[in-house]
Amino acid sequence: MDSMMDTLGALEAILFVTESPVPTAELCEVLELGPEVVEPLIARLEETLNERGSGLTVRKAAGGWRLYTKSEAYPYLERFASSATARKLSGAALEALAVVAYRQPVSRGQLSEIRGVDSDSSLRSLERNGLIEEAARLPLPGNPAVYRTTGLFLEKMGLDDLSQLPPLADHVPPASIMDALESTFRDPVTDVD
Amino acid sequence: MAYHVKTAVFEGPLDLLLQLITRHQVEVTSLSLTDLVSEYLTHLDDMRQMDLEVTSEFLLIAATLIQLKVRRLLPDDGEVDLDEELALMEERDRLLSRLLTCVTFKDVAAVLAARLERTNRFVPRSTGLDQAITPKPVELTMPIDLAGLAALAQRVMARQVQEPDLDHLDLELPSVQSAIDELRGRIADAVDTSFEELVEHCTRKVEVAAYFLALLELARWGMVELAQEDWLSEIEVRFRGDAQVVSEWTR
Numbered sequence: 001m002d003s004m005m006d007t008l009g010a011l012e013a014i015l016f017v018t019e020s021p022v023p024t025a026e027l028c029e030v031l032e033l034g035p036e037v038v039e040p041l042i043a044r045l046e047e048t049l050n051e052r053g054s055g056l057t058v059r060k061a062a063g064g065w066r067l068y069t070k071s072e073a074y075p076y077l078e079r080f081a082s083s084a085t086a087r088k089l090s091g092a093a094l095e096a097l098a099v100v101a102y103r104q105p106v107s108r109g110q111l112s113e114i115r116g117v118d119s120d121s122s123l124r125s126l127e128r129n130g131l132i133e134e135a136a137r138l139p140l141p142g143n144p145a146v147y148r149t150t151g152l153f154l155e156k157m158g159l160d161d162l163s164q165l166p167p168l169a170d171h172v173p174p175a176s177i178m179d180a181l182e183s184t185f186r187d188p189v190t191d192v193d
Numbered sequence: 194m195a196y197h198v199k200t201a202v203f204e205g206p207l208d209l210l211l212q213l214i215t216r217h218q219v220e221v222t223s224l225s226l227t228d229l230v231s232e233y234l235t236h237l238d239d240m241r242q243m244d245l246e247v248t249s250e251f252l253l254i255a256a257t258l259i260q261l262k263v264r265r266l267l268p269d270d271g272e273v274d275l276d277e278e279l280a281l282m283e284e285r286d287r288l289l290s291r292l293l294t295c296v297t298f299k300d301v302a303a304v305l306a307a308r309l310e311r312t313n314r315f316v317p318r319s320t321g322l323d324q325a326i327t328p329k330p331v332e333l334t335m336p337i338d339l340a341g342l343a344a345l346a347q348r349v350m351a352r353q354v355q356e357p358d359l360d361h362l363d364l365e366l367p368s369v370q371s372a373i374d375e376l377r378g379r380i381a382d383a384v385d386t387s388f389e390e391l392v393e394h395c396t397r398k399v400e401v402a403a404y405f406l407a408l409l410e411l412a413r414w415g416m417v418e419l420a421q422e423d424w425l426s427e428i429e430v431r432f433r434g435d436a437q438v439v440s441e442w443t444r
Contacts, residue, residue: 016318059315068315077316089309091302092204098302114294116250117205157305158312171300173293180214184224185261185289 007031008048011041012067021064021155062154063161089129096122097131101153102168105135105146123147131156206254207295209236214292226265230258257284341425367400372407380417380432388419388428 010031014022028038042065046058055073058065069077089097096119099111111119126132127147135148154161173181203209213232217224224232237255240247260281337345376391383390392404408430411417418431 019318057315061312066317068317071311071314074314074316089306094302094306094309095298098298098305101305102298102301114291114298115205116207116254116291116295118248155317156312157308158315159308166301166304168297168301171297171304173296173300177215177296178293180217180224181289181292184214184226184229185285 007033007037008041008045011038011045015045015058015065015067018066020151021060021062021066023064027065059158060160061158062151066155089125090122092117092119093122093125097126097149097153100126100132100147101149101162101165104148107138107144107146109144111147203236206233206248206251207292209233209251210254211292211296211299226258226262230262233258254288257288261285336423337425345425367397367403369403369406369410372400372403373410376404376407376411377416377435380411380430381435384432386430388430391430 011027014027014030024035024038024042027042028035031038031041033041042058048054049056049058055069056067057070059068092115095115096111099114100106100123103110103114108120108123111123123132127134130150131153132147133150134145136146137143138146149162159165172178203212210229210233213229213236214224217228233255237247237251240251264278264281379391380386388405388408391408392401395401395404408417408419408428412419416433416435418433420429420431421427
C-alpha cells in the first residue's frame with residue numbers, strides 16, 4: 001500500500017496548491033490513474049483528514065474538488081482569510097443574482113422587467129465580484145449583453161453544477177400570498193368571463 | 194405611533210405593490226383594489242416629496258392600476274368595448290404574473306443567500322498555484338560587498354545631484370567624430386589613462402556617451418586597449434599606437 005500512500009499524498013498536495021476546484025478528470029490525468037481509483041482516493045483523503053482531526057476538509061464544488069477549512073474553524077480565520085470577512089451582497093444584488101442563476105443567459109432589460117426596477121448597479125457589483133459574467137451580445141439595437149453565472153458562483157454556492165440549484169417551482173409563493181394577490185386584482189363582481 | 198417616518202424601503206413598483214398587498218394579508222384583511230390604488234398613489238406622492246425619482250415603471254403600473262379601478266367603477270351594463278376590456282384584463286394578468294415571478298425570485302434569493310452564508314464558512318486557500326508556478330527569482334551570488342554597495346550608492350547619488358542641469362539644454366548633440374579626433378591626440382600623450390579621466394571635463398551624459406562610443410571605435414581600430422576588472426572599477430585605457438584607418442569616422 002506504499003504507492004497508495006504516495007498517491008494520497010500527491011492528491012493532498014495538488015489540492016493544497018490549486019486555487020480553484022480541480023475536476024476528477026484532471027486529477028486522473030495528473031495522477032495517471034482511472035476515476036475508479038481516484039474517486040475512492042478522494043474519499044480516503046477526506047476520511048484521513050477527519051480521522052486526524054484536521055482543520056481541513058475536501059469538498060466538491062463547481063465540478064471539481066478543493067480543500068477547504070472546516071466550517072468549525074471559521075471563527076478563527078477572520079483575521080487571516082479574506083473571504084471570511086468578505087462583504088455581504090445587498091438584497092437587491094441577491095435578487096438579481098437569483099434571476100440570472102435561473103434565467104441565464106439573461107439581459108439587463110429582462111432582469112429589470114422581472115424585478116420591476118433598474119438592475120444596472122446590481123449587475124455591475126455581481127460582475128465585479130466574479131459571480132456573473134457576460135455570456136454574449138444580443139443582435140438587438142444597442143447590442144445588449146446577456147449574463148450568466150460563473151464557476152465561482154457555483155463554488156460560493158456550494159453547488160456542483162447548475163442542475164443542483166433548488167427547483168424554482170419550490171419557491172412559487174404560498175397559497176396565502178397567491179390568494180391575496182388574486183383577491184385584490186380579480187374581483188369576481190367586475191370580472192368578465 | 195406618535196412619530197411616523199415614511200421611508201422608501203421598497204425597491205421598485207413591484208416591490209411596493211407586494212409590500213402593500215402582503216402587509217394587509219398579514220393583518221388578515223383583504224386589500225381592495227381601490228385601497229391598493231390609493232395607497233400606491235400615496236407612496237408615489239411621498240416619493241415625489243422626498244425628491245426620489247419616480248421612474249416610468251412606477252407610472253406605468255399606476256396607470257394600469259387606475260385603469261382597473263376605473264373599470265370597476267363603471268356600471269357593468271354591457272356597454273363596454275370588449276377589445277378594450279380584453280386588453281385591460283391582459284394587462285392585469287401580466288401585472289399579476291410579474292408580481293408572482295417577483296415574489297418567487299425574492300424567495301429563492303433568500304435561499305441562495307442562506308447557501309452563500311453556509312458555504313462561506315468553508316474557506317479555501319486564496320493563494321496557490323498562481324504563485325507556485327510564477328518563476329522564482331534566479332538565485333544570484335551577490336557581486337558586491339557592503340562597502341562596495343555603499344561606494345556605489347555614493348556614486349549614484351553624486352551623479353543625481355548633477356543631473357538637473359537645465360542650463361545646458363540644447364539640441365546640439367556632441368559629435369562622436371570630434372570626440373574621436375580629440376581622443377587620438379590625448380591618448381597618445383597620456384599612454385596609460387582611464388575612461389573616467391578622459392571624460393572628466395564632460396558635463397553632460399550625452400558627451401560621456403559620445404566619448405564612450407569614440408573610445409570603442411578606437412579600440413576597434415586597435416589604437417587602444419580597454420580593460421575593466423569588474424563592472425564597478427574604472428575602464429583602463431592603454432595607448433597601443435596610432436594607426437591610419439579609413440572608416441566612416443576618419444573622413
